[in-house]
Amino acid sequence: MLTANPQAVKNITCIGAGPIGGGWSAHYLARGYNVTTYLHDTAEIDGLHRLLETAWLSLTEMGLAPGASLDNLEWTTSLEDAVADAEFIQESIPEALELKQNLYQKLGDIVDPNVVIASSTSGLSMTDIQSHCRTPQRTLVAHPFNPPYLLPLVEMVGGEKTSRETVAWTERFYKAAGKAPLVMNKEVPGFIATRLQEAIWREALHMVANGEATVEQIDHAVVNGPGPRWALMGPCEIFHVGGGEGGMAYCLNQFGAALKLPWSRLVAPELTPELRDAMVDGCAEMCAGADFSSLSRKLNRGLVEIAQIKSRLANAQRSGADKSL
Amino acid sequence: MLTANPQAVKNITCIGAGPIGGGWSAHYLARGYNVTTYLHDTAEIDGLHRLLETAWLSLTEMGLAPGASLDNLEWTTSLEDAVADAEFIQESIPEALELKQNLYQKLGDIVDPNVVIASSTSGLSMTDIQSHCRTPQRTLVAHPFNPPYLLPLVEMVGGEKTSRETVAWTERFYKAAGKAPLVMNKEVPGFIATRLQEAIWREALHMVANGEATVEQIDHAVVNGPGPRWALMGPCEIFHVGGGEGGMAYCLNQFGAALKLPWSRLVAPELTPELRDAMVDGCAEMCAGADFSSLSRKLNRGLVEIAQIKSRLANAQRSGADKSL
Numbered sequence: 001m002l003t004a005n006p007q008a009v010k011n012i013t014c015i016g017a018g019p020i021g022g023g024w025s026a027h028y029l030a031r032g033y034n035v036t037t038y039l040h041d042t043a044e045i046d047g048l049h050r051l052l053e054t055a056w057l058s059l060t061e062m063g064l065a066p067g068a069s070l071d072n073l074e075w076t077t078s079l080e081d082a083v084a085d086a087e088f089i090q091e092s093i094p095e096a097l098e099l100k101q102n103l104y105q106k107l108g109d110i111v112d113p114n115v116v117i118a119s120s121t122s123g124l125s126m127t128d129i130q131s132h133c134r135t136p137q138r139t140l141v142a143h144p145f146n147p148p149y150l151l152p153l154v155e156m157v158g159g160e161k162t163s164r165e166t167v168a169w170t171e172r173f174y175k176a177a178g179k180a181p182l183v184m185n186k187e188v189p190g191f192i193a194t195r196l197q198e199a200i201w202r203e204a205l206h207m208v209a210n211g212e213a214t215v216e217q218i219d220h221a222v223v224n225g226p227g228p229r230w231a232l233m234g235p236c237e238i239f240h241v242g243g244g245e246g247g248m249a250y251c252l253n254q255f256g257a258a259l260k261l262p263w264s265r266l267v268a269p270e271l272t273p274e275l276r277d278a279m280v281d282g283c284a285e286m287c288a289g290a291d292f293s294s295l296s297r298k299l300n301r302g303l304v305e306i307a308q309i310k311s312r313l314a315n316a317q318r319s320g321a322d323k324s325l
Numbered sequence: 326m327l328t329a330n331p332q333a334v335k336n337i338t339c340i341g342a343g344p345i346g347g348g349w350s351a352h353y354l355a356r357g358y359n360v361t362t363y364l365h366d367t368a369e370i371d372g373l374h375r376l377l378e379t380a381w382l383s384l385t386e387m388g389l390a391p392g393a394s395l396d397n398l399e400w401t402t403s404l405e406d407a408v409a410d411a412e413f414i415q416e417s418i419p420e421a422l423e424l425k426q427n428l429y430q431k432l433g434d435i436v437d438p439n440v441v442i443a444s445s446t447s448g449l450s451m452t453d454i455q456s457h458c459r460t461p462q463r464t465l466v467a468h469p470f471n472p473p474y475l476l477p478l479v480e481m482v483g484g485e486k487t488s489r490e491t492v493a494w495t496e497r498f499y500k501a502a503g504k505a506p507l508v509m510n511k512e513v514p515g516f517i518a519t520r521l522q523e524a525i526w527r528e529a530l531h532m533v534a535n536g537e538a539t540v541e542q543i544d545h546a547v548v549n550g551p552g553p554r555w556a557l558m559g560p561c562e563i564f565h566v567g568g569g570e571g572g573m574a575y576c577l578n579q580f581g582a583a584l585k586l587p588w589s590r591l592v593a594p595e596l597t598p599e600l601r602d603a604m605v606d607g608c609a610e611m612c613a614g615a616d617f618s619s620l621s622r623k624l625n626r627g628l629v630e631i632a633q634i635k636s637r638l639a640n641a642q643r644s645g646a647d648k649s650l
Contacts, residue, residue, distance in 0.1 A: 153550035190588030215607025219559025225478035230552035234544025263515030282540025
């Protein structure tokens with residue numbers, strides 16, 4: 001049995017104090033938790049404090065939870081002390097399988113088996129990480145996006161030995177902690193968001209390697225083109241809205257043929273009737289109740305505001321006032 | 326010689342009145358131009374008016390140019406009348422090569438050869454489109470992102486017979502017209518932004534086809550993860566900032582090995598010393614003068630504001646007030 005109520009958790013331990021571990025510490029502190037951060041070395045404390053100070057400016061503007069304070073942070077270089085009172089553990093040590101395996105072996109022995117241990121790994125599989133752990137059922141992947149205190153995504157997936165209860169409990173915990181958890185059905189290398197990001201990144205690298213585009217052209221294209229839309233809607237909903245009243249079905253009829261064109265080095269899958277249905281039905285479910293005109297109003301509204309933000313940021317930078325951003 | 330001063334253009338002809346042609350009409354009207362829109366059929370006029378009304382709400386909020394008015398629109402179903410007074414032509418007819426070739430053949434004869442004709446094509450090459458045109462030197466691709474009145478990107482590239490003067494003139498014209506033109510050095514299928522978008526889209530389709538993710542999971546991952554960052558910075562600058570003080574160089578050292586991992590179906594290029602230098606030097610040039618702390622402050626500032634926009638939009642939708650968005 002796991003710690004009974006995921007909404008009643010008060011004490012969180014963050015293992016690791018780099019950009020991700022420190023970012024998690026900032027997030028949990030801002031949500032009113034008591035945080036104990038384990039440092040590999042006391043020399044890391046200055047970097048952690050700088051990160052927390054920077055993060056706290058944004059978090060204050062976002063709105064702190066009642067009782068939230070940087071004073072609710074403790075830190076230690078003793079792993080045993082760090083986990084002694086933990087009701088939830090967020091692990092963010094460097095991405096090396098052997099390091100993680102050794103850590104989970106140790107944590108498996110010293111941490112109360114009712115406490116969930118979640119790994120921020122961006123690419124390793126929990127089946128591998130938990131392989132030497134004696135209490136693997138309460139371990140899982142919970143991968144954030146940087147900075148973890150500003151982007152809500154947490155991709156969650158268990159390893160072969162993770163219990164279903166652990167995944168369900170942790171999803172409830174993250175919702176209570178103000179995150180947007182995404183539970184995957186199976187372990188896929190790179191999870192979902194990193195795969196999509198990696199596809200864009202690799203296409204970009206190919207273009208630079210082939211002299212088709214420069215770094216500056218690539219970034220200019222994204223921030224002035226598809227980027228602002230992706231802040232508001234994912235690639236499926238964007239095409240669903242792009243299809244007008246006909247939605248995704250119209251869009252696939254219209255642009256399905258483009259999947260055969262050399263518009264990316266990534267070869268597209270066959271647009272089978274099953275895939276077509278999955279896309280069309282998936283959009284209908286996702287947008288339940290929202291018609292084209294309401295979706296496109298929402299998109300336009302968001303795009304206007306994003307354009308205004310960008311114009312303010314650019315003006316502030318031009319006027320040399322960016323220190324006050 | 327082209328019409329002397331790209332900043333002095335007053336009369337623009339938009340050929341085509343679908344989402345792109347109509348969207349261009351809205352943009353140019355909002356910037357204070359006189360617009361003549363060519364309709365294939367009078368039946369299209371209702372759709373154009375609806376599009377303009379929707380667009381005008383956003384454009385008014387963005388700020389109209391002095392003298393801008395929907396009254397500055399004329400429309401006609403006569404191609405000859407449509408182009409008679411044009412100082413610039415934006416063509417946005419359906420994406421069928423033969424249609425475009427026939428149109429450019431005709432326009433090549435009836436339009437003053439000093440007037441630039443720009444195609445909104447999202448994938449056809451200007452070398453093909455201009456092949457039957459007797460005055461091809463003043464034709465080029467100028468591909469917007471939808472909606473063209475809210476997203477500033479215009480990808481520009483000439484065909485084999487396009488003059489350099491045409492490209493240079495049109496770049497100056499778009500800057501004067503409030504767009505963010507991107508001049509490509511060569512014709513590449515899908516240009517830049519569509520290639521990057523297509524890479525993400527194809528990876529997403531593969532994931533759905535393989536049961537690795539649903540439509541809803543894909544969109545959830547993007548809008549809560551990398552999406553908000555891409556509204557503010559392109560994929561190169563994001564990794565440059567993600568590398569901390571060490572920037573892109575640190576990032577490639579740290580994550581270069583991940584290019585070999587199966588994190589996307591798209592195989593990455595070899596990270597040669599030349600490619601590494603192009604990425605590192607490109608980021609340094611692009612961010613001239615801006616250090617890590619100023620870039621990361623700017624990113625955080627923008628992410629906070631985007632989170633606030635999204636929260637307002639979600640609240641409005643939940644409360645059923647989305648009609649007022």
